[in-house]
Amino acid sequence: MTELHPDQRPVTSAPHRFVARIVYGIYTYCMFLVLGLTALFGMALPGLHRRRGVARTMSRLLLLFTGMPLVVKNLERIPAGQCVVVANHASYLDGVVMTAALPPRFGFVIKREMESVPLAGALLRRLGSEFVERFNRHRGGADARRVLRTAVSGNSLVFFPEGTFEPRPGLGKFHAGAFTIAARAGCPVVPAVVRGTRRALPPLKLWPHPARIEIEFLEPIVAASDTPDAVAVELRDRARAAILEELREPDLVAERAAAA
Secondary structure (H helix, E strand, O other): OOOOOOOOOOOOHHHHHHHHHHHHHHHHHHHHHHHHHHHHOOOOOHHHHHHHHHHHHHHHHHHHHHOOOOEEEHHOOOOOOEEEEOOOOOOOOOHHHHHOOOOOOOOEEHHHHHHHHHHHHHHHHHHOOOOOOOHHHHHHHHHHHHHHHHHHHOEEEEEOOOOOOOOOOOOOOOOOHHHHHHHHOOOEEEEEEEEOOHOOOOOOOOOEEEEEEEEOOOOOOOOOOOOOHHHHHHHHHHHHHHHHHHHOOOOOHHHHHHHH
8 A cells, every 4th residue: 555645644624623613622522511410410329438429420421421531650659548638630630530440438629619619619519528718817716726636536648738820830739628638637648750740731721631641649758756746747748848759840939049
């Protein structure tokens, strides 16, 4: 069979690419709505574990049907007992991806603004998510104490310790909350690296793109320090260093310090 010269191969024109992106975006949001409503009906099921199982299935179907294949590496590193998972944050898709990857025993700690988002807020409440205030110190303290009670009672939690995501690639500052919770609960921290979600749904943009998504779980971290405060600092610093090494994106904290 005669191979076409590169100049003779069909080329997708810019208008065609634009139309394809529009069609893909509409299709993706339709799938999100259909599967989201299906998940919402599933929230009527008794038992938190069942409801989280429904959310996990719907999250996996969403990624499958929208051309965002999910690859999970080293899931066996998640301890059988209680732990706190922490991951970098790059997109609104990160929570969906983590829900698809982790077993249903995990709850999420999420910024309180998400509680008022239509559909998502209702789903997150029924999934036992913990909402945390970021701007009101008094309410934030009460939220932190509630999350601590949840962890001390033996529940495993997921945090995105940056709290939000930046428009540009890179790893930001880690807030102490996740690591204070782990220190007080006496459980290990499992760092996780999320790749591909920034391309699939970029920050500050509403239009998705098909992309390969990957989650890699790193070795659990157990601190050697003596006091709870020192344990929290050690867990935070070691988890961030491990994620930064595997993420291979800029250290935004170091960049800001150098520019100051």
